Amino acid sequence: MPRAVTPARFGDSRARRIGLLGGSFNPAHAGHRHVADMARRALRLDEVWLMVSPGNPLKPVAGMAPLPERLASARRIADGRRLIATDIERDLGTRFTADTLRVLRRRFPRARFVLVIGADNLVQLPRWRRWREMARDTAIAVLPRPGWTRKALAGRAAHVLARHRQAPGALLTESFAPHAPWCLVPAREHAASATAIRAARAEQHELGERRGP
Numbered sequence: 001m002p003r004a005v006t007p008a009r010f011g012d013s014r015a016r017r018i019g020l021l022g023g024s025f026n027p028a029h030a031g032h033r034h035v036a037d038m039a040r041r042a043l044r045l046d047e048v049w050l051m052v053s054p055g056n057p058l059k060p061v062a063g064m065a066p067l068p069e070r071l072a073s074a075r076r077i078a079d080g081r082r083l084i085a086t087d088i089e090r091d092l093g094t095r096f097t098a099d100t101l102r103v104l105r106r107r108f109p110r111a112r113f114v115l116v117i118g119a120d121n122l123v124q125l126p127r128w129r130r131w132r133e134m135a136r137d138t139a140i141a142v143l144p145r146p147g148w149t150r151k152a153l154a155g156r157a158a159h160v161l162a163r164h165r166q167a168p169g170a171l172l173t174e175s176f177a178p179h180a181p182w183c184l185v186p187a188r189e190h191a192a193s194a195t196a197i198r199a200a201r202a203e204q205h206e207l208g209e210r211r212g213p
């Protein structure tokens, strides 16, 4: 069983490089762990937080498992050391990532946060609140995802931010003024998806119902 650890235990005693992999984790799966591990190695992160969202502002509430259940699921793939599951957005009272990052920087002024997202989320990024301001202030690492990588690189966010795309090494810099870089982390794609897991579970459930007791 991984230890239950909250990021707060780190306090603010030394600068740490922290990857933030925000998500619904409905449920957590091997794709999340793959993404977190690849980002951690490529960007020399001290740790990656699996930041379980109290509620993605763009996703319907229907079909969303309760936060404690999703947090427990994220904890099962975490190790409590380099990969840490947290519902810190619940404590901070934030839902929008731009707000979360602003509050986290205030709370951990010496930490360096890197936002870690899958390619599907780069496609969606222009729908996030204050996304351009967030991309200006925050280094973003994009992980390839089957069916999404090419779309993401040809999409609006990649186009708008084209001048700031760099090799992963550029994200190791301490200061990003006047604009933070983003990169595509070279990693193999991983096919796991929470939608597919939920669909498989629903099918199992339906089969069980049909077979009867």
Ligand SMILES: Nc1ncnc2c1ncn2[C@@H]1O[C@H](COP(=O)(O)OP(=O)(O)OP(=O)(O)O)[C@@H](O)[C@H]1O
Binding pocket: 021, 022, 023, 024, 025, 026, 031, 032, 035, 116, 117, 118, 119, 120, 121, 143, 144, 145, 146, 189, 190, 191, 192, 193, 194, 195, 196
């Ligand atoms: N297999 C994967 N490859 C790359 N990125 C992934 C993968 N799975 C999840 N991610 C990324 O992890 C973050 C959290 O994802 P999330 O919890 O929504 O999982 P999901 O599998 O995308 O869920 P759903 O299918 O319900 O939308 C997002 O940035 C997403 O792009």
Ligand SMILES: O=C(O)c1ccc[n+]([C@@H]2O[C@H](COP(=O)([O-])O)[C@@H](O)[C@H]2O)c1
Binding pocket: 021, 022, 023, 024, 025, 051, 053, 055, 056, 057, 058, 059, 095, 096, 097, 098, 121, 127, 128, 129
């Ligand atoms: O800030 C926003 O406007 C925003 C809109 C949609 C999603 N997000 C964040 O994107 C992350 C990935 O969400 P999800 O549900 O696709 O796993 C998660 O941290 C969400 O809070 C953020």
